[in-house]
Amino acid sequence: RKEVEQDPGPFNVPEGATVAFNCTYSNSASQSFFWYRQDCRKEPKLLMSVYSSGNEDGRFTAQLNRASQYISLLIRDSKLSDSATYLCVVSGGTSYGKLTFGQGTILTVHP
Amino acid sequence: GAVVSQHPSWVICKSGTSVKIECRSLDFQATTMFWYRQFPKQSLMLMATSNEGSKATYEQGVEKDKFLINHASLTLSTLTVTSAHPEDSSFYICSVSRRSQETQYFGPGTRLLVL
Numbered sequence: 001r002k003e004v005e006q007d008p009g010p011f012n013v014p015e016g017a018t019v020a021f022n023c024t025y026s027n028s029a030s031q032s033f034f035w036y037r038q039d040c041r042k043e044p045k046l047l048m049s050v051y052s053s054g055n056e057d058g059r060f061t062a063q064l065n066r067a068s069q070y071i072s073l074l075i076r077d078s079k080l081s082d083s084a085t086y087l088c089v090v091s092g093g094t095s096y097g098k099l100t101f102g103q104g105t106i107l108t109v110h111p
Numbered sequence: 112g113a114v115v116s117q118h119p120s121w122v123i124c125k126s127g128t129s130v131k132i133e134c135r136s137l138d139f140q141a142t143t144m145f146w147y148r149q150f151p152k153q154s155l156m157l158m159a160t161s162n163e164g165s166k167a168t169y170e171q172g173v174e175k176d177k178f179l180i181n182h183a184s185l186t187l188s189t190l191t192v193t194s195a196h197p198e199d200s201s202f203y204i205c206s207v208s209r210r211s212q213e214t215q216y217f218g219p220g221t222r223l224l225v226l
Contacts, residue, residue, distance in 0.1 A: 004154075043204050043217040044155065087154065099145075099206075099215060101154040 001026055004102035006088050012108045017078045021105045023071040023088030032091035033064055035073045037084045038104065044087055047073075078109045113216035114138045115207050121222040124195055131191045132221045134205030140185035141207035145215060146178075149202040161188050195225045 006023045013019050025033075033050040048055065050062040050071055061074040071088055088102035114137040124130055134144060143162050147155040159175075161167040161182035169175045179191040188207075192199055202222050206215040 041202075041222075043220045045217070046214070098157055098160070099155075101156075103154045 002103075003027060003100045004088055004090050006102035006105050008103050008105060010106035010108055012110060013078055015078055015080060015109055015111055017109075018074065018076045019078060019107065020075075021073045021086055021088075021107075023073075023102055025069050025071070025088075025090045025100075027090065027092050027100075028069060030069075030090045030092045033071050034089040034091070034099075035060075035062055035071075036087040036089050036101075038087055039084050044089075044101075047086070075107075078107075080109050080111065083107055083109045113207060115205065115216050115218040117203075117205060117218035117221050119221060120219060121224075123224045123226065126196050126225055127194055129191055129193045130195055130223060131189055132203055132205075132223075134188045134190070134207070134218050136186045136207040136216075139207075139209060141188075142185065142210050143208050144182055144188040145206045145208075146180060146188070146190050147204045147206065149204065149220075155204065158190075192223065195223070197225045199223065200225045 004025050035047040036044040037047045038044040048057050050064045052064050054063045059076045063072045085104040085106050087104045090100045116135045118133045145160050146158045148158050149155045157170050158173045159167045159169045159180050161180050163182050163185050167180040182188040202220050204220040205218045208215045
């Protein structure tokens with residue numbers, strides 16, 4: 001079983017749509033959780049951290065359920081510029097902050 | 112955020128040659144640097160973690176004699192792919208952090224194609 005699992009998609013949605021991505025992780029000792037965005041042939045960029053209380057940044061809302069070891073990302077009012085691969089990333093209780101990346105979910109927003 | 116550079120951004124080489132990739136932290140001193148590899152349509156995989164002044168810690172399955180890492184200063188780490196082969200063709204990305212548990216900032220990556 002992969003340490004971090006995501007539905008690879010692709011998700012094809014029209015502009016303005018709401019789309020949700022899910023992610024599960026296997027290491028219950030994981031301590032930090034993130035969503036990264038990766039554009040084609042580019043490096044990943046931090047989108048937002050994820051907390052148990054849930055957090056929102058503009059059109060993006062992230063949720064963490066530690067009991068179910070489940071992370072979600074909701075994007076409202078999708079824009080063309082949201083088209084990218086969204087990476088679920090988990091950091092465990094290691095001594096050097098190792099990040100474990102999911103395979104990524106491909107999102108394409110079309111006009 | 113942080114500014115991280117990698118050089119070269121892409122490289123094409125013949126099988127059997129060695130390739131050195133540089134990762135620089137331009138605006139803060141990075142105690143810890145990480146090297147990742149990403150094959151097409153796959154996730155980033157951590158190859159090794161390097162702390163300034165000490166030997167790198169390699170992930171399981173990554174050959175330390177093939178992927179030489181040097182972290183000689185707080186702003187520079189190098190990854191040398193020795194005797195590169197076509198299966199080493201990949202996207203190599205470094206990241207830096209002030210301390211091992213803090214936020215990582217990624218470099219723009221280096222695309223390696225071994226013919």
